[in-house]
Amino acid sequence: xxxxxxxxxxxxxxxxxxxxxxxxxxxxxxxxxxxxxxxxxxxxxxxxxxxxxxxxxxxxxxxxxxxxxxxxxxxxxxxxxxxxxxxxxxxxxxxxxxxxxxxxxxxxxxxxxxxxxxxxxxxxxxxxxxxxxxxxxxxxxxxxxxxxxxxxxxxxxxxxxxxxxxxxxxxxxxxxxxxxxxxxxxxxxxxxxxxxxxxxxxxxxxxxxxxxxxxxxxxxxxxxxxxxxxxxxxxxxxxxxxxxxxxxxxxxxxxxxxxxxxxxxxxxxxxxxxxxxxxxxxxxxxxxxxxxxxxxxxxxxxxxxxxxxx
Numbered sequence: 001x002x003x004x005x006x007x008x009x010x011x012x013x014x015x016x017x018x019x020x021x022x023x024x025x026x027x028x029x030x031x032x033x034x035x036x037x038x039x040x041x042x043x044x045x046x047x048x049x050x051x052x053x054x055x056x057x058x059x060x061x062x063x064x065x066x067x068x069x070x071x072x073x074x075x076x077x078x079x080x081x082x083x084x085x086x087x088x089x090x091x092x093x094x095x096x097x098x099x100x101x102x103x104x105x106x107x108x109x110x111x112x113x114x115x116x117x118x119x120x121x122x123x124x125x126x127x128x129x130x131x132x133x134x135x136x137x138x139x140x141x142x143x144x145x146x147x148x149x150x151x152x153x154x155x156x157x158x159x160x161x162x163x164x165x166x167x168x169x170x171x172x173x174x175x176x177x178x179x180x181x182x183x184x185x186x187x188x189x190x191x192x193x194x195x196x197x198x199x200x201x202x203x204x205x206x207x208x209x210x211x212x213x214x215x216x217x218x219x220x221x222x223x224x225x226x227x228x229x230x231x232x233x234x235x236x237x238x239x240x241x242x243x244x245x246x247x248x249x250x251x252x253x254x255x256x257x258x259x260x261x262x263x264x265x266x267x268x269x270x271x272x273x274x275x276x277x278x279x280x281x282x283x284x285x286x287x288x289x290x291x292x293x294x295x296x297x298x299x300x301x302x303x304x305x306x307x308x309x310x
Contacts (some may be wrong), residue, residue, distance in 0.1 A: 063108060
Protein backbone atom coordinates (compact mmCIF):
# COMPACT_ATOMS: atom_id res chain seq x y z
CA UNK A 1 0.00 0.00 0.00
CA UNK A 2 2.90 2.39 0.83
CA UNK A 3 6.28 2.07 -0.86
CA UNK A 4 8.87 4.68 0.17
CA UNK A 5 12.34 4.74 -1.42
CA UNK A 6 15.23 6.99 -0.33
CA UNK A 7 12.86 9.79 0.70
CA UNK A 8 14.55 12.95 1.96
CA UNK A 9 13.52 16.51 2.84
CA UNK A 10 16.01 19.31 3.36
CA UNK A 11 15.48 22.90 4.49
CA UNK A 12 18.67 24.68 3.57
CA UNK A 13 21.43 22.98 5.56
CA UNK A 14 18.98 21.17 7.84
CA UNK A 15 17.92 17.66 6.84
CA UNK A 16 14.53 16.88 8.37
CA UNK A 17 14.08 13.49 6.69
CA UNK A 18 17.16 11.55 5.64
CA UNK A 19 16.93 8.77 3.03
CA UNK A 20 13.93 6.86 4.40
CA UNK A 21 13.03 3.51 2.82
CA UNK A 22 10.14 1.39 4.08
CA UNK A 23 6.98 -0.44 2.99
CA UNK A 24 3.53 -0.81 4.54
CA UNK A 25 1.50 -3.79 3.38
CA UNK A 26 -2.24 -3.66 2.75
CA UNK A 27 -4.41 -4.32 5.80
CA UNK A 28 -1.70 -3.46 8.36
CA UNK A 29 -1.81 -1.02 11.27
CA UNK A 30 1.65 0.52 11.49
CA UNK A 31 2.92 2.79 14.26
CA UNK A 32 5.25 5.57 13.08
CA UNK A 33 7.24 6.66 16.14
CA UNK A 34 9.95 9.12 17.04
CA UNK A 35 10.79 11.94 19.47
CA UNK A 36 9.79 15.54 18.79
CA UNK A 37 11.67 16.84 15.77
CA UNK A 38 12.46 13.36 14.44
CA UNK A 39 10.81 14.03 11.07
CA UNK A 40 7.51 12.16 11.54
CA UNK A 41 5.11 14.93 10.56
CA UNK A 42 7.35 16.01 7.66
CA UNK A 43 7.29 12.44 6.33
CA UNK A 44 3.50 12.21 6.65
CA UNK A 45 3.07 15.54 4.87
CA UNK A 46 5.21 14.31 1.98
CA UNK A 47 3.23 11.05 1.76
CA UNK A 48 -0.04 13.00 1.58
CA UNK A 49 1.23 15.43 -1.05
CA UNK A 50 1.37 18.50 1.20
CA UNK A 51 5.14 18.81 0.85
CA UNK A 52 7.40 17.96 -2.09
CA UNK A 53 10.49 15.85 -1.30
CA UNK A 54 14.05 17.01 -1.87
CA UNK A 55 14.83 13.54 -3.26
CA UNK A 56 13.48 10.02 -3.35
CA UNK A 57 10.06 8.62 -4.22
CA UNK A 58 6.83 7.40 -2.59
CA UNK A 59 3.99 5.32 -4.04
CA UNK A 60 0.49 4.98 -2.57
CA UNK A 61 -1.60 2.07 -3.90
CA UNK A 62 0.73 1.93 -6.89
CA UNK A 63 0.52 5.66 -7.72
CA UNK A 64 3.47 8.02 -7.46
CA UNK A 65 2.45 10.63 -4.89
CA UNK A 66 4.22 13.38 -6.80
CA UNK A 67 3.72 12.49 -10.47
CA UNK A 68 0.21 11.03 -10.01
CA UNK A 69 -0.83 13.14 -7.05
CA UNK A 70 -4.61 13.17 -7.56
CA UNK A 71 -4.87 9.42 -8.11
CA UNK A 72 -2.67 8.73 -5.08
CA UNK A 73 -4.61 11.12 -2.82
CA UNK A 74 -7.93 9.51 -3.72
CA UNK A 75 -6.63 6.48 -1.82
CA UNK A 76 -5.60 8.49 1.26
CA UNK A 77 -7.59 9.70 4.24
CA UNK A 78 -5.42 12.14 6.21
CA UNK A 79 -6.05 13.35 9.74
CA UNK A 80 -3.46 15.99 10.78
CA UNK A 81 -2.35 16.50 14.37
CA UNK A 82 -4.40 19.67 14.78
CA UNK A 83 -7.62 19.00 12.89
CA UNK A 84 -8.72 22.18 11.04
CA UNK A 85 -12.50 22.39 11.48
CA UNK A 86 -15.04 25.12 10.76
CA UNK A 87 -16.48 25.90 14.19
CA UNK A 88 -19.59 27.64 12.85
CA UNK A 89 -20.77 24.62 10.87
CA UNK A 90 -22.80 21.69 12.14
CA UNK A 91 -21.20 18.24 12.08
CA UNK A 92 -23.23 16.85 9.20
CA UNK A 93 -23.01 20.14 7.30
CA UNK A 94 -19.22 20.11 7.61
CA UNK A 95 -18.92 16.50 6.45
CA UNK A 96 -21.22 17.26 3.48
CA UNK A 97 -18.97 20.17 2.55
CA UNK A 98 -15.87 17.99 2.81
CA UNK A 99 -17.51 15.20 0.79
CA UNK A 100 -18.30 17.65 -2.02
CA UNK A 101 -14.67 18.84 -2.09
CA UNK A 102 -13.64 15.20 -2.49
CA UNK A 103 -15.95 14.77 -5.48
CA UNK A 104 -18.88 13.01 -3.83
CA UNK A 105 -22.42 13.96 -4.86
CA UNK A 106 -26.05 13.00 -4.33
CA UNK A 107 -26.90 9.59 -2.91
CA UNK A 108 -23.27 8.47 -2.74
CA UNK A 109 -22.36 11.50 -0.62
CA UNK A 110 -25.34 11.00 1.72
CA UNK A 111 -24.57 7.30 2.14
CA UNK A 112 -20.87 7.85 2.79
CA UNK A 113 -21.53 10.66 5.28
CA UNK A 114 -24.05 8.54 7.21
CA UNK A 115 -21.64 5.59 7.31
CA UNK A 116 -18.70 7.75 8.45
CA UNK A 117 -20.78 9.36 11.20
CA UNK A 118 -22.04 5.97 12.38
CA UNK A 119 -18.55 4.46 12.38
CA UNK A 120 -17.10 7.40 14.34
CA UNK A 121 -19.99 7.64 16.81
CA UNK A 122 -21.21 11.03 15.57
CA UNK A 123 -24.79 10.31 14.53
CA UNK A 124 -26.30 11.64 17.76
CA UNK A 125 -24.33 14.93 17.49
CA UNK A 126 -24.77 15.41 13.73
CA UNK A 127 -26.85 18.61 14.21
CA UNK A 128 -24.54 20.17 16.82
CA UNK A 129 -22.28 23.12 16.06
CA UNK A 130 -18.66 21.99 15.91
CA UNK A 131 -17.60 24.75 18.31
CA UNK A 132 -19.75 23.14 21.03
CA UNK A 133 -18.04 19.74 20.77
CA UNK A 134 -15.46 18.36 23.20
CA UNK A 135 -11.91 17.68 22.08
CA UNK A 136 -12.70 13.97 21.73
CA UNK A 137 -15.66 14.58 19.43
CA UNK A 138 -13.68 17.09 17.38
CA UNK A 139 -11.10 14.35 16.79
CA UNK A 140 -13.92 12.06 15.71
CA UNK A 141 -15.14 14.65 13.22
CA UNK A 142 -11.62 14.85 11.80
CA UNK A 143 -11.51 11.07 11.50
CA UNK A 144 -14.93 10.98 9.82
CA UNK A 145 -13.64 13.59 7.35
CA UNK A 146 -10.67 11.30 6.57
CA UNK A 147 -13.06 8.37 6.05
CA UNK A 148 -15.87 9.99 4.09
CA UNK A 149 -14.50 9.11 0.63
CA UNK A 150 -13.72 5.53 1.74
CA UNK A 151 -9.95 5.54 1.16
CA UNK A 152 -7.88 2.36 1.34
CA UNK A 153 -5.21 4.09 3.45
CA UNK A 154 -5.63 6.19 6.60
CA UNK A 155 -2.73 8.40 7.74
CA UNK A 156 -3.30 9.64 11.29
CA UNK A 157 -0.95 12.16 12.90
CA UNK A 158 -1.28 12.09 16.72
CA UNK A 159 -4.99 11.11 16.68
CA UNK A 160 -5.18 11.02 20.51
CA UNK A 161 -3.38 14.32 21.08
CA UNK A 162 -4.92 16.20 24.04
CA UNK A 163 -7.50 13.54 24.88
CA UNK A 164 -8.30 12.20 28.34
CA UNK A 165 -7.82 8.47 29.14
CA UNK A 166 -11.42 7.54 28.34
CA UNK A 167 -11.28 9.39 25.02
CA UNK A 168 -7.93 7.75 24.21
CA UNK A 169 -9.41 4.31 24.83
CA UNK A 170 -12.39 5.16 22.62
CA UNK A 171 -10.20 6.33 19.72
CA UNK A 172 -7.92 3.30 20.16
CA UNK A 173 -10.87 0.92 19.83
CA UNK A 174 -12.08 2.84 16.79
CA UNK A 175 -8.66 2.57 15.11
CA UNK A 176 -8.60 -1.18 15.76
CA UNK A 177 -12.03 -1.53 14.12
CA UNK A 178 -10.93 0.57 11.16
CA UNK A 179 -7.88 -1.67 10.80
CA UNK A 180 -10.18 -4.52 9.79
CA UNK A 181 -11.01 -2.74 6.52
CA UNK A 182 -8.21 -0.18 6.05
CA UNK A 183 -4.43 0.11 6.01
CA UNK A 184 -3.44 2.57 8.76
CA UNK A 185 -0.24 4.52 9.35
CA UNK A 186 -0.47 6.23 12.74
CA UNK A 187 1.98 8.59 14.40
CA UNK A 188 1.69 8.86 18.19
CA UNK A 189 3.67 9.42 21.38
CA UNK A 190 1.53 7.04 23.44
CA UNK A 191 3.60 3.87 23.14
CA UNK A 192 1.26 1.76 25.25
CA UNK A 193 -1.42 2.38 22.64
CA UNK A 194 0.95 1.29 19.87
CA UNK A 195 1.65 -2.01 21.64
CA UNK A 196 -2.07 -2.67 21.94
CA UNK A 197 -3.04 -1.55 18.44
CA UNK A 198 -0.27 -1.88 15.86
CA UNK A 199 0.95 -4.90 13.87
CA UNK A 200 4.22 -3.22 12.96
CA UNK A 201 6.35 -0.32 14.22
CA UNK A 202 8.79 2.06 12.52
CA UNK A 203 10.98 4.15 14.86
CA UNK A 204 12.79 7.16 13.41
CA UNK A 205 15.14 9.70 14.97
CA UNK A 206 16.93 12.65 13.40
CA UNK A 207 15.24 11.80 10.12
CA UNK A 208 16.56 8.23 9.95
CA UNK A 209 14.98 4.85 10.62
CA UNK A 210 16.38 3.40 13.85
CA UNK A 211 14.35 0.18 14.02
CA UNK A 212 11.43 -1.58 12.37
CA UNK A 213 9.46 -4.71 13.25
CA UNK A 214 6.50 -5.90 15.27
CA UNK A 215 6.30 -4.60 18.87
CA UNK A 216 7.14 -8.10 20.14
CA UNK A 217 10.19 -8.37 17.85
CA UNK A 218 11.55 -5.00 18.92
CA UNK A 219 11.16 -5.86 22.61
CA UNK A 220 12.74 -9.29 22.09
CA UNK A 221 15.78 -7.80 20.32
CA UNK A 222 16.27 -5.01 22.85
CA UNK A 223 19.85 -4.86 24.15
CA UNK A 224 19.12 -3.16 27.45
CA UNK A 225 19.12 -5.06 30.75
CA UNK A 226 16.11 -6.92 32.06
CA UNK A 227 14.79 -6.12 35.52
CA UNK A 228 13.77 -8.30 38.47
CA UNK A 229 12.18 -6.94 41.63
CA UNK A 230 12.81 -8.87 44.87
CA UNK A 231 11.82 -8.12 48.46
CA UNK A 232 13.61 -9.97 51.29
CA UNK A 233 13.64 -9.98 55.08
CA UNK A 234 17.39 -9.52 55.18
CA UNK A 235 20.20 -7.08 55.78
CA UNK A 236 20.22 -4.89 52.68
CA UNK A 237 23.99 -4.77 52.17
CA UNK A 238 24.48 -8.52 52.67
CA UNK A 239 21.61 -9.46 50.39
CA UNK A 240 22.66 -7.02 47.67
CA UNK A 241 26.19 -8.44 47.72
CA UNK A 242 25.01 -12.05 47.50
CA UNK A 243 22.61 -11.35 44.63
CA UNK A 244 25.19 -9.23 42.81
CA UNK A 245 27.58 -12.19 42.61
CA UNK A 246 25.08 -14.31 40.70
CA UNK A 247 25.61 -15.14 37.02
CA UNK A 248 23.98 -12.67 34.55
CA UNK A 249 23.38 -10.04 37.25
CA UNK A 250 24.66 -6.64 36.08
CA UNK A 251 23.65 -4.41 38.96
CA UNK A 252 21.67 -4.53 42.21
CA UNK A 253 19.89 -1.35 43.34
CA UNK A 254 18.53 -1.13 46.88
CA UNK A 255 15.24 0.74 46.54
CA UNK A 256 13.72 0.71 50.04
CA UNK A 257 14.33 -0.73 53.48
CA UNK A 258 11.65 -0.73 56.20
CA UNK A 259 10.70 -3.04 59.09
CA UNK A 260 13.79 -5.13 58.26
CA UNK A 261 12.42 -5.84 54.76
CA UNK A 262 14.64 -4.77 51.86
CA UNK A 263 13.47 -4.24 48.28
CA UNK A 264 15.90 -4.53 45.37
CA UNK A 265 15.85 -3.89 41.63
CA UNK A 266 18.12 -6.44 39.98
CA UNK A 267 19.32 -5.61 36.47
CA UNK A 268 20.20 -8.73 34.49
CA UNK A 269 21.54 -9.48 31.01
CA UNK A 270 18.97 -9.08 28.25
CA UNK A 271 17.09 -12.29 27.53
CA UNK A 272 17.98 -13.97 30.84
CA UNK A 273 15.85 -14.87 33.87
CA UNK A 274 17.66 -15.09 37.22
CA UNK A 275 14.65 -15.54 39.49
CA UNK A 276 15.40 -19.18 40.31
CA UNK A 277 18.97 -18.36 41.36
CA UNK A 278 17.72 -15.49 43.53
CA UNK A 279 15.19 -17.81 45.16
CA UNK A 280 17.94 -20.35 45.84
CA UNK A 281 20.14 -17.68 47.44
CA UNK A 282 17.26 -16.59 49.68
CA UNK A 283 16.63 -20.20 50.72
CA UNK A 284 20.34 -20.79 51.34
CA UNK A 285 20.60 -17.80 53.68
CA UNK A 286 17.18 -18.36 55.25
CA UNK A 287 15.78 -15.02 54.08
CA UNK A 288 11.96 -14.90 53.88
CA UNK A 289 10.78 -13.55 50.52
CA UNK A 290 7.51 -11.79 49.71
CA UNK A 291 8.19 -10.43 46.21
CA UNK A 292 10.01 -11.94 43.22
CA UNK A 293 8.85 -10.42 39.97
CA UNK A 294 10.35 -10.21 36.50
CA UNK A 295 9.38 -6.97 34.80
CA UNK A 296 8.40 -7.44 31.18
CA UNK A 297 10.24 -5.17 28.76
CA UNK A 298 8.08 -2.63 26.95
CA UNK A 299 8.09 -0.76 23.67
CA UNK A 300 8.71 2.41 25.68
CA UNK A 301 12.06 0.99 26.86
CA UNK A 302 12.97 0.14 23.27
CA UNK A 303 12.05 3.66 22.19
CA UNK A 304 14.16 5.26 24.94
CA UNK A 305 17.14 3.02 24.20
CA UNK A 306 17.07 3.89 20.50
CA UNK A 307 16.46 7.65 20.80
CA UNK A 308 18.08 8.84 24.03
CA UNK A 309 20.96 11.26 23.59
CA UNK A 310 23.07 10.42 26.69
